Amino acid sequence: MNMTIKKISNLIMCFLLVFGCMSGCGNEDVSDGKNNVKVYYLNSDETGIIFQEYVVAADMNDTEKVIDELLTQMKTMPEKLEYEAPIYGPVNLLSYSLRNDILTLDFANTYTTTKKTTEILDRAAMVRTLTQIPGVEYVTFTVEGAPLLDGNGNMIGNMAADNFVYNAGNEINAYEKAELVLYFATEDGQELVPVYRTVVYNSNILMQRLVIEQVISGPNTDLAYPTINPQTKINSVSVRDGVCYVDFDSVVNIRTNDMDPKIALYSLVNTICETADVNKVQISINGSSDVNFMEKISLGTVFERNLDIVRQ
Numbered sequence: 453m454n455m456t457i458k459k460i461s462n463l464i465m466c467f468l469l470v471f472g473c474m475s476g477c478g479n480e481d482v483s484d485g486k487n488n489v490k491v492y493y494l495n496s497d498e499t500g501i502i503f504q505e506y507v508v509a510a511d512m513n514d515t516e517k518v519i520d521e522l523l524t525q526m527k528t529m530p531e532k533l534e535y536e537a538p539i540y541g542p543v544n545l546l547s548y549s550l551r552n553d554i555l556t557l558d559f560a561n562t563y564t565t566t567k568k569t570t571e572i573l574d575r576a577a578m579v580r581t582l583t584q585i586p587g588v589e590y591v592t593f594t595v596e597g598a599p600l601l602d603g604n605g606n607m608i609g610n611m612a613a614d615n616f617v618y619n620a621g622n623e624i625n626a627y628e629k630a631e632l633v634l635y636f637a638t639e640d641g642q643e644l645v646p647v648y649r650t651v652v653y654n655s656n657i658l659m660q661r662l663v664i665e666q667v668i669s670g671p672n673t674d675l676a677y678p679t680i681n682p683q684t685k686i687n688s689v690s691v692r693d694g695v696c697y698v699d700f701d702s703v704v705n706i707r708t709n710d711m712d713p714k715i716a717l718y719s720l721v722n723t724i725c726e727t728a729d730v731n732k733v734q735i736s737i738n739g740s741s742d743v744n745f746m747e748k749i750s751l752g753t754v755f756e757r758n759l760d761i762v763r764q
Contacts, residue, residue: 487512489584491525492577494536498570501577502535515550515587522581523548538577542566546596553589554610555582563595568603572629576616576652583613590672602650610672614665616652628653634666635722635762636676641711643763644719645676659727660696661689667723679719681706687738695732695754696724702737705746713746718758725757732756 490503506525510517527539539545542562549556557578566574579591590610593600599607629652635644649672653662664686670678683706687699698720707716721733732754737743741751 489522490581491522492538492581493526493530494538494570494573494577496534496536498536498567498573501573501580503580504530504535512586515585518585519548519550519555519582519588522585526578526581538574543571543574550588553587555585555588555591556594557591558594558597561596563593563600569629572652575611579611580613580616606648608650612669612672614651614669615649615672630659630662632663632666633723633726634663634671635679635719636667636671637679637711637715637719638763639677641677641709641715642761644715644722644761645763647671647673647676658689658691660691660698660724660730661686663723663727664689664698664720667719678708679711679716680704681708691730694730695734696727696730697734697736698724699736699739704737705743707746711746713748715761717745717749717755718761721755722757722759722762 487508489506489508491506492501492503494500495502506522508518508521510521512518523539523545526537527545529535529537529540542560542565544560544562546558546560548558563571575593582588582591590612592610593608599609602608629650632649632651634647634649636647637643638645649666651662651666668680668682668684668686670680670682681703684704685701687701688697689699690697707713717735720735724730724733733756734741734754735745735751737745737751743751745751
């Protein structure tokens with residue numbers, strides 16, 4: 453009987469919360485949605501992240517006020533017991549600074565005591581929340597002024613939302629961490645350089661699709677340059693007998709700079725061949741390989757990795 457009463461009470465509370473939000477939100481927020489963001493939290497098992505829809509009270513053009521507001525939300529333990537705040541306990545934020553489009557969050561030394569999987573999820577929650585703010589493209593973490601390092605002692609550097617990739621949905625249930633090797637161009641566009649990137653992603657995503665998406669999104673370092681038009685769409689990706697078959701839309705042929713088509717092509721091929729079980733790549737555009745890549749290279753063949761054009 454007590455359990456029944458408790459369930460009914462919970463239902464009433466949920467109704468009141470929903471009704472209160474509906475009646476308390478201004479018409480402007482509801483109509484244009486410009487202040488609507490997702491605030492990310494950890495689930496109570498610390499195996500994934502969950503988001504809640506949130507309406508920012510500050511003017512979205514006032515970047516620092518929006519940052520303050522969203523940081524406050526992520527420091528506050530939500531009423532829902534299954535949600536955990538990402539900035540809580542040993543994750544003690546000391547200060548932040550915004551320069552150009554890079555937001556730097558500086559934490560106390562206790563940050564390094566966080567369990568590794570929890571730390572990755574905390575980072576994912578903060579980066580995915582804060583990069584929704586106009587004027588914030590990247591987030592970087594420091595610990596009492598020193599750059600945050602990964603488990604191998606490498607500097608993590610600037611992080612964008614796509615460093616934490618997962619399928620559309622409300623929760624990451626099956627996440628994995630991957631160390632990717634991506635190939636981008638040198639400044640003169642005549643060679644490739646490897647860029648190492650750590651991502652957290654949904655394990656249901658094909659790894660080859662993941663790395664292609666990362667190449668399209670471009671490098672997050674000033675030491676390398678993009679090779680593929682960022683508006684390119686992936687139509688399909690599959691792997692069979694060691695060959696990765698990738699089909700793009702026609703935007704992949706639109707060059708955004710003076711990139712050598714060979715460099716652009718092998719930025720994809722070399723990156724894909726870094727993944728397991730793949731040693732060759734077949735590329736098509738809108739279902740056809742009877743076309744030239746960037747008007748120069750015939751796609752009517754299967755490509756293998758080319759390390760001769762990688763800067764040593």
